[in-house]
Structure formats: C-alpha cells, structure tokens
Amino acid sequence: MTVTGYRRDKMLYINLAGEMDECSAQDARAKCDKLIEENVNVNRIVINLSEVAFMDSTGIGFLIGRYKKASRLSVPLYIENPNFAADKILNLSGIYSLIPKAE
C-alpha cells in the first residue's frame, strides 16, 4: 500500500493506494502517522481512498486509529472517495458518524 501526503494551505491530504489488509496496514499506519505528526498545525485532514482497490475490516480499525490520533491534536478527519466496496464496509461499521465523507 502506497501512502502519499501533501499540504494545501491548512489542509493535510493523505492519499492511500493499493490493497488495505492486515498485512499492509502496519506499514501504512506508520507512514500515515508520520505525515500527521509532521503536519500538526493543519485544521483539516482528508484521507483519500479512491485508489484503494481492496479493503477489509482492517480498514475500519486503521481509520479509527487515525481518527483518534487526529482527535488528540483536535484536527477533524474526513474520508474522501471510497470505492463502492470500501463504502459498503465503512457504512456497515457506522464509521461515517465519526469520520464524515469530505464534500
């Protein structure tokens, strides 16, 4: 799984690409947290999932973990563009009440 980030004004944009499962999550977690730690002065973090081709329930745990991290920094987190399969899992978990979809 590839994790890339960029800043746009006060927004941190994190792009995930590839397959998210138990095998790939650990590395993605470390990379994502590093990006968040390097950008603590943002007022919004958006995790883009459009290039995530596969995701199982590991993705739920992963996103909640990043949500907790962002919450400790008082930065709101958003999810952007999950594909239909990822969206199905995220809906089932009720995660959108914590991490809304970015408009």
Place this chain on the structure above:
Amino acid sequence: MTRNYLKLQFYSLPVNQAFARDAVAAFCLELNPSLSALSDVKTAVSEAVTNCTVHAYKGNLGIVTVECEIEGNELHIKVSDTGKGIPDIQKAVQPFYTTLPSDERSGMGFTIMQTFMDEFSVNSIQGEGTVVYMSKSFEPEVENA
C-alpha cells in the same frame, strides 16, 4: 449442473491473505459474478483467513486450509485452521467485539462475513481449531431480449 472444487493449503503468513482471496475470486469467475458479488467474496475470505493469522495461530506458523466448491450457481467456502479455537463463539460474532482492541482491530470480521455472504456458520473446539463455512449464490445471467 456446474460442479467444481478447489483446495488451498498455506502457511498462516500475512502475505498469504491477498493470495487466498484472489485465488478464491479467480476460482468463482466461471459463475460470472457481478463486481459487487466478487468483492463481497474477496472481503469475506480475507476476514476468515486473517482470523487464522491473528487469532488462531497468534503469529505462530500454522496451516490454513481453504476449500471451495461450486454447485450450480452456488459457491461454498470452508476456511479451517488447527489453532487455538474460539472460547465463546456467541461473543466472537458480535459486532465490534474484539480480544485485541490495542492492535486497532475493529471486531467486525464475523459481521462482514455474515453480511456479505448468504450463509455463514462457525464451529470451534478450543485447542483443536476453527472451521468457518460460508456460501453465496450468484444470480444467473439474464439475457436482455
């Protein structure tokens, strides 16, 4: 009636999670599944196989067996291990129940298997292992006149 059978055996290594779900997905292609049905099967298999790595063998090396059978337009999947077993199945299948919250586990694995597949059951004996059975039926293709 279409009949086909596949048996996979592999080490409970995390790297095999993708292999297992992709192999099962490839096997059921002959049923002409919709993209959404195929993705449901891949996700359910990924959950079952991940449970073997994370829970049944807890990081130790063990053998995971995935058996698939096609019968007509139905796919039957059996994922089994000879790991430590589940002490309380009723608890384990509850949404958000996890024994490993510190590892960022969601506790949604069994819920996803149940929701994404048509049939689901789990049998386990402590100290002997666990068998997860799932099935899904694929809509036969309708020809538009």
